[in-house]
Amino acid sequence: xxxxxxxxxxxxxxxxxxxxxxxxxxxxxxxxxxxxxxxxxxxxxxxxxxxxxxxxxxxxxxxxxxxxxxxxxxxxxxxxxxxxxxxxxxxxxxxxxxxxxxxxxxxxxxxxxxxxxxxxxxxxxxxxxxxxxxxxxxxxxxxxxxxxxxxxxxxxxxxxxxxxxxxxxxxxxxxxxxxxxxxxxxxxxxxxxxxxxxxxxxxxxxxxxxxxxxxxxxxxxxxxxxxxxxxxxxxxxxxxxxxxxxxxxxxxxxxxxxxxxxxxxxxxxxxxxxxxxxxxxx
Numbered sequence: 001x002x003x004x005x006x007x008x009x010x011x012x013x014x015x016x017x018x019x020x021x022x023x024x025x026x027x028x029x030x031x032x033x034x035x036x037x038x039x040x041x042x043x044x045x046x047x048x049x050x051x052x053x054x055x056x057x058x059x060x061x062x063x064x065x066x067x068x069x070x071x072x073x074x075x076x077x078x079x080x081x082x083x084x085x086x087x088x089x090x091x092x093x094x095x096x097x098x099x100x101x102x103x104x105x106x107x108x109x110x111x112x113x114x115x116x117x118x119x120x121x122x123x124x125x126x127x128x129x130x131x132x133x134x135x136x137x138x139x140x141x142x143x144x145x146x147x148x149x150x151x152x153x154x155x156x157x158x159x160x161x162x163x164x165x166x167x168x169x170x171x172x173x174x175x176x177x178x179x180x181x182x183x184x185x186x187x188x189x190x191x192x193x194x195x196x197x198x199x200x201x202x203x204x205x206x207x208x209x210x211x212x213x214x215x216x217x218x219x220x221x222x223x224x225x226x227x228x229x230x231x232x233x234x235x236x237x238x239x240x241x242x243x244x245x246x247x248x249x250x251x252x253x254x255x256x257x258x259x260x261x262x263x264x265x266x267x268x269x270x271x272x273x274x275x276x277x278x279x280x281x282x
Contacts, residue, residue, distance in 0.1 A: 015241040018252040021050030023270035025255065026277040027248040028202050029121070029156070029182050029230035030054045032077075033066050035247060036234075043076050046248035050270075052076060054248050055230075055281060057121055057156070059084035061103050064110050071115035078281055080118035080156050081110045085125040088140035089133030100136060104143050111151055117281040119148040120156020121182050124169075127161045141169055148176040154281055155179045163190055175199070178280055183232050184218065191218040195226055200280045202228035205238030205246060208257045216261050224262065224272040228280060229255050 027046065032039055032054070046054065055078045056071060058064030064081035071079035083091070083103055092100045111119055122144035124137050148155040155176045159166045163186050170179070181194060184201040194201055201222050207215050219227075229251055237246035238253045259269040 013244065014247065015237070015244050015250060017045065017049055017249055020048065021252050021255065021270055022267050023274060024050045024052040025229060025251060025270050025273045026053040026055065026078075026281075027051050027231050027233075027251050028055050028180070028228040028277055028280070029057055029080075029204070030233045030248050031059075031063075031235075032056050032070065032233075033058075033063055034234050036245065037247070039070055039074060039077070042248060043074065046251070047076070049249050049252050051248050051251045053078065053277075055080055055117065055156075058082070058110075059121055060087045061106050064107055068110050068113050068116055072113075077115075078117040079113075079115050080120040080154075081107055081116055082120045082122040082144055082156070083107060083140050084121055085123050085137040085140065085158055086129050086133075088122075089129040089136045092136035092139075093133060097136075100140065104140065107144075108147050111147055111153060116153070118154035118156045118180070119144045119151075120154070120180070121158040122156070123158040124162035124166050125158060125160040126165075138165070138169060141166075142173055145170070145173045145176065149174070152177065157181050158183075159185060167193065170197075180228065180280055182230065183236065184222075185215070186218060187214055188218050188221045191221045195221075195223050198226070200226050200228050200276060202230045203254065203258055204230050204232045205236040205242075205250070205254050207261070208239040208254060209242065210239070219258060219261050224264065224269065225276065227258070227262075227269070227273055228276055229258065229273050 058067030067079040233246035
């Protein structure tokens with residue numbers, strides 16, 4: 001088969017399993033319900049390469065219910081529940097403020113369950129939702145912050161093209177004891193600010209992209225004691241498998257790239273990440 005035809009065919013195939021990690025870690029942010037696999041298969045493949053736990057994100061009411069149920073059924077799964085900022089804007093815009101309040105009330109009920117370790121992913125997204133959705137996103141974000149503090153759960157933040165407002169609202173509301181910036185996307189200055197506040201910064205496969213030097217610079221500035229690793233699967237598949245389906249078993253690819261940026265051995269960074277994940281979610 002010609003090389004171009006072979007490459008095209010491979011785009012539809014899952015990437016191969018990487019070499020296992022010597023020190024087990026957790027995928028701090030994944031969407032098992034959006035992947036073309038069973039939970040059992042996903043967890044088995046992840047465990048085979050040293051990814052022994054995943055944090056399953058439920059980002060609307062139905063997915064939040066599924067996340068809580070799946071975490072109750074699988075010891076290797078922790079759940080996080082929330083209304084994604086775009087979902088908050090959608091509910092408010094289509095169904096109205098009362099419907100948004102009702103959805104937030106159900107998230108609050110789910111968040112009280114033991115297997116639900118976090119409120120997330122919540123935050124602000126000014127990329128996919130325009131100015132008409134800003135107020136609803138911000139109201140939802142403030143409610144999630146309050147819930148995280150009331151329940152002593154971790155806050156997992158989705159921040160896309162909204163750094164200043166995310167940081168401002170955290171200051172105004174007072175951040176929970178444990179705050180995670182999922183799929184960290186800020187610059188060096190923001191990484192330094194997050195470090196000063198004790199916020200965890202979770203890096204995904206996009207840190208391996210050729211165009212992501214500013215992100216690697218931010219990673220280089222972030223303290224190892226505040227780093228997490230994630231897939232955001234099925235999205236953000238790391239190089240050299242970009243464009244193919246992402247999954248928790250590809251965490252070693254991203255972690256090894258992170259270790260190179262940090263000037264740490266794979267084992268050193270894995271130990272930091274393993275300990276950080278317990279502090280962040282445990």
